């Protein structure tokens with residue numbers, strides 16, 4: 001087991017008080033496994049990703065739980081230990097990738113540093129000519145135009161989509177044990193998206209990198225992940241093998257997410273979005289947090305929050321299966 005998240009509870013401090021976002025989230029990731037995390041906007045996906053690498057906003061409060069990476073609890077680590085892990089241990093491609101780059105260094109220098117960190121980990125010497133060749137090839141892999149010119153530029157001279165690809169190139173050069181990718185292809189067109197998915201899969205094959213792929217786009221996650229985790233209002237609603245979940249979603253929320261995606265269901269006439277909006281974390285409904293929007297709601301759902309149960313090797317939080 002590479003990563004074990006146990007009962008993770010995370011809040012944000014606000015002037016009006018503390019707001020709990022992640023509520024007792026538990027999930028495991030094996031070496032080389034690709035796990036997709038999906039859910040509507042605001043379901044807590046980024047909060048979960050940032051918590052794992054402990055790069056969270058300053059008003060974050062870790063209220064409980066453990067994040068065990070390679071046998072050690074990230075929540076108990078000191079900043080020096082965290083710095084050792086970030087990079088070749090865990091690397092994150094943020095939704096806003098500009099934050100991952102240093103504004104005063106040209107791209108080449110930043111990619112070179114990433115490559116050197118990895119070479120050092122592997123105990124390899126790498127000369128400048130060889131390094132430049134590897135960097136150019138990686139920049140080509142992520143389909144950046146004019147690689148030799150682009151690596152001489154500063155981050156502010158690139159577009160959002162180009163920056164996103166530079167950060168993905170950085171991940172490919174670092175070859176971390178765990179890559180957390182938060183909407184990594186949101187600024188890219190579909191052909192480049194497909195290329196990134198291919199490169200991530202290749203990274204997993206060659207290096208055994210585990211990947212957490214965060215997205216609101218289930219069809220994209222379907223193209224890459226082995227497992228799917230569904231979050232709603234900061235709670236884990238379903239967790240299972242991707243084929244099982246897509247072909248036979250158990251939770252009505254997962255069913256709603258899947259039936260609203262045309263490429264997966266291919267039943268265009270039947271497409272409909274889930275009615276209503278996710279609840280505010282300030283006034284969460286009593287009982288199951290999805291109950292006000294659930295087409296299969298029962299009386300018990302409005303009164304008591306269901307626990308997670310295991311069914312056919314899958315986890316689901318729903319009274320239908322109690």
Ligand SMILES: Nc1ncnc2c1ncn2[C@@H]1O[C@H](COP(=O)(O)OP(=O)(O)OP(=O)(O)O)[C@@H](O)[C@H]1O
Nearest residue numbers: 012021040041042043044045046047048057059216
């Ligand atoms: N620093 C913060 N302080 C207070 N609330 C925050 C902070 N960061 C995020 N939130 C709130 O926490 C909730 C979860 O946000 P998060 O970004 O984790 O969700 P998400 O599923 O990644 O959404 P998206 O797909 O839009 O990125 C949202 O209601 C968001 O407004």
